[in-house]
Amino acid sequence: ETGVTQTPRHLVMGMTNKKSLKCEQHLGHNAMYWYKQSAKKPLELMFVYNFKEQTENNSVPSRFSPECPNSSHLFLHLHTLQPEDSALYLCASSQEIGGELFFGEGSRLTVL
């Protein structure tokens, strides 16, 4: 089993759909993150959770709604997205905030 697992790997959705991305880490880490990766741009930090409490929301539009039920699971709920939201969404975890990041393989999202 890989350290950080993301599902689904690919997702195509219309602008009126509601879908969710899931992340699970098997590393016993306490911090989890959502990043957005767009072509030729730096990774954009979206949300940070530490011991399942949100510690950072990087001015992310409300159409992205994170959920962290426990330290091992992280969700990103998506609704009424825009085509410009199409990107690779990466989940990461670290032992503590600011520690070495371990990334999942990402969920490739296409918004039509």
Added chain:
Amino acid sequence: GENVEQHPSTLSVQEGDSAVIKCTYSDSASNYFPWYKQELGKGPQLIIDIRSNVGEKKDQRIAVTLNKTAKHFSLHITETQPEDSAVYFCAAKHNFNKFYFGSGTKLNVKP
């Protein structure tokens, strides 16, 4: 906040040649500089890192150098192989603050 710039955006080398990727940062308080490799269809993976109290670090064919005065750091890959083809990201951070990433370099190693 911190600003990390990375160059070049694409780099093509012949197998066996060396490759160098450079990053500059703006915040002199940054003290940790990791490099990530992202293969096609996968997430970024840490390959080497350096802290501000060290000028150079090597791990087999890869090395990282840091110039704190000039606020730049570089990734060096020697004797490149086709499996080195990937996107490489630099990053910078200060203590427990968040990571700031460069925009990535796509390295193509031609056999």
